[in-house]
């Protein structure tokens with residue numbers, strides 16, 4: 183067979199592009215080394231060095247990310263442009279030649295690349311021919327062409343369009359899964375492209391069934407927005423929220439593979455600085471904590487309960503007198519603080535000011551009253567003096583502050599859970615059962631370990647009510663640090679000034695601490711350097727950070743309290759929301775987008791839908807769609823793009839042995855690719871996970887959300903469908919995780935949607 187001349191032609195261009203990429207890499211490498219060698223004496227020089235260093239490092243990251251499949255598409259236009267060009271080559275990054283004028287490669291996100299994704303024979307967008315290239319290790323392996331103008335057939339150059347038997351899309355969909363999501367830049371489809379590049383600057387909800395590419399679209403939209411609005415977004419950052427850490431690990435490589443690293447990926451549970459929520463709630467507790475109508479009044483009441491009144495007969499000793507601190511004084515101070523309408527901690531100053539005014543007045547009345555007629559003998563200046571003295575008397579300040587103490591969100595939430603009287607007062611109108619759901623022992627756990635994901639939005643809400651800012655807390659920590667350094671310096675001066683020569687042999691442990699702190703000084707200097715942290719890192723540490731764009735994936739799982747927390751991070755409301763209400767498993771989650779967004783943006787949110795299922799072959803989708811009809815008959819089931827001829831089947835297991843049987847099926851079958859065994863019970867999944875051969879994973883359903891595998895075994899669907907109130911949705915999620923093969927292993931009777939699955943005794947390949 184004669185070699186295809188198109189391969190040679192494209193190889194010439196590919197070589198030129200890689201050669202240029204290598205030169206760009208060498209230049210960036212050299213500049214980075216030079217930058218690192220420069221000394222940075224002044225803070226300004228240090229700052230400049232840091233910013234160059236970041237620039238070259240990012241450039242190298244982009245270059246490295248683009249290495250694989252750098253050049254993948256070409257458009258031949260029907261008319262040349264003004265400069266006489268009628269060919270556009272499209273790749274993972276834009277590349278200009280050494281002259282900085284000639285375009286060797288267009289970035290896939292550039293406007294000129296768009297027809298590559300949009301053109302169809304019905305609407306060719308000026309494109310005559312679209313070419314897909316498959317390359318590996320810098321060599322062109324295959325080329326396939328599509329002719330978009332009528333009359334031009336796929337044969338003009340003597341070669342059939344299907345040099346590759348499958349189109350790039352089908353090849354991508356059939357590829358074995360690696361356990362990590364990959365990018366789809368080469369095969370983005372029209373309805374997906376319209377969402378990725380959508381110019382709407384408000385809330386856009388992307389609804390679509392399982393496997394329609396919602397997550398893929400969200401990630402490519404992030405990459406597109408960073409490219410198109412780099413100035414704004416590199417300063418304010420992009421936040422992507424996912425349902426759990428397993429999911430975030432699964433998608434973590436997609437943006438770096440597109441050369442974008444400045445995005446913060448987080449779960450709701452990790453969104454409060456300093457907290458990694460590891461606690462677990464009962465379903466009812468999570469539901470109560472997630473429901474703003476139920477829990478917000480409780481949090482408000484908890485803060486107000488800390489604004490208390492003194493017991494009768496309380497006084498402070500001041501200047502040899504007993505000054506009463508009675509309800510009237512504290513009530514006046516409390517009213518003054520509340521009238522500021524500021525959060526609790528920030529209103530404390532007003533509280534104290536009024537309290538000292540009142541106490542000074544009480545004291546002055548006693549001290550300065552004329553014995554003749556009771557008239558006030560003290561002047562206004564005397565009263566001022568008393569006020570100042572009261573406000574600098576530790577005992578007085580401590581006594582008064584009990585009634586408007588400085589609050590900390592975590593301490594307050596722990597008290598609410600652990601102190602039954604406090605909880606009872608804050609949860610008026612709740613049933614005893616619901617109240618008991620909040621109860622938790624006051625175990626002296628290490629910081630943050632006891633908080634659950636549902637607690638995190640409550641901490642955030644309390645931080646708002648209290649006026650607690652983590653960046654202020656960090657600043658305070660830093661200030662403390664500097665004070666300690668200064669003290670250490672004093673100690674060191676004394677130590678070295680008066681030290682005997684043999685101090686090294688005879689060191690007092692107390693004095694050693696001074697040396698330790700001097701070491702710490704260098705650390706403190708490094709802290710200064712952390713001012714140049716990346717946007718994502720700074721945003722992570724700062725609760726009050728507001729992002730330029732926020733993407734929420736699996737958004738149907740979020741509670742109303744979680745939404746309040748997220749909305750605080752994005753006051754401009756430029757958001758992309760990805761989800762499928764039919765997959766809602768969390769009982770605090772949503773079944774209606776309208777209910778979620780109307781309070782924030784009224785009716786100014788847009789809905790976009792994805793309709794094609796790229797993941798699941800039609801053999802599997804048939805069963806999943808029956809469930810969808812039960813969950814929400816109004817939803818149109820997504821269409822499967824392909825069929826693979828592998829029929830799902832069931833295997834019956836002895837009582838109590840469904841999981842063991844499923845594992846045997848998985849191991850004996852030895853199917854190609856990754857296999858997931860999905861169960862309802864988290865503990866059973868954890869116990870069965872150890873010692874599995876590579877390629878077989880046992881997962882509780884919650885951790886499989888958003889993921890996909892070549893082969894999926896669903897264990898005991900009846901249990902999945904009945905364990906939670908949203909059980910049918912859970913089963914729907916389970917059935918739609920497979921890209922190739924679905925097997926159901928059960929002992930209990932099957933839900934009706936699966937009742938006609940053919941049975942197999944043992945699994946044939």
Ligand SMILES: Nc1ncnc2c1ncn2[C@@H]1O[C@H](COP(=O)(O)OP(=O)(O)OP(=O)(O)O)[C@@H](O)[C@H]1O
Pocket residue numbers: 351354355364365366369370371374390391392393394395396397398399762796797887888889890918
């Ligand atoms: N245009 C495309 N080209 C190639 N692969 C695609 C395309 N669109 C989607 N896919 C693939 O289809 C699979 C499903 O995509 P994705 O996980 O984004 O779907 P989803 O809608 O988020 O699904 P779910 O709701 O079930 O989590 C992924 O493997 C993804 O890479």
